[in-house]
Amino acid sequence: ITFISKGWGGRASDKLITESRGMLDNMLAGGSVLADRTFRIADAVGVHCARLEILAFPRPRAQLPSFIANVCIHVEHVTGIVRNTYTTLKSTIPVDSLMARGIEIDTTLDNKVVVCSASNNFCDYVVRFT
Known part of the structure; x- marks a missing residue:
């Protein structure tokens, strides 16, 4: 485990927590972030010259x-x-x-x-x- 964000209460979105808690500040250019398709942070990841790898299954049982x-x-x-x-x-x-x-x-x-x-x-x- 290399990063632990501070706790966040309430109904904050994954995007809000990710962008405001500094996780992306540790990204290196060319790095990747693994996330499912509901995690809408491609723009924030792109600012850090990294890639968002979506864990989506394109077809059943893929x-x-x-x-x-x-x-x-x-x-x-x-x-x-x-x-x-x-x-x-x-x-x-x-x-x-x-x-x-x-x-x-x-x-x-x-x-x-x-x-x-x-x-x-x-x-x-x-x-x-x-």
Whole structure:
């Protein structure tokens, strides 16, 4: 996991969150963003000289190229491990952990998600070193 955005409440769109939370600022020219067809951020990705790779199935039972399918499986695997391993992310979230205190920018929940995600990166089941 290389990027964790700050939490966002309410009914914010994927596009609004992606554009306002700085994820695209980390893009390198020529990079790619994998997204499904409902993720309408091609213009924002293009500004960073990157490509939006839409995970759309053109016909019933069509398959993704194996490299992209493997990336999608890996992403789902890693995010599932984070959700299921760290009980602090599985429990009911207290409302006060969703609010920043004083001059702090990050909420308690933001900090918990970053620590759990970073800790997960050290596990051997995420990336196997050869």
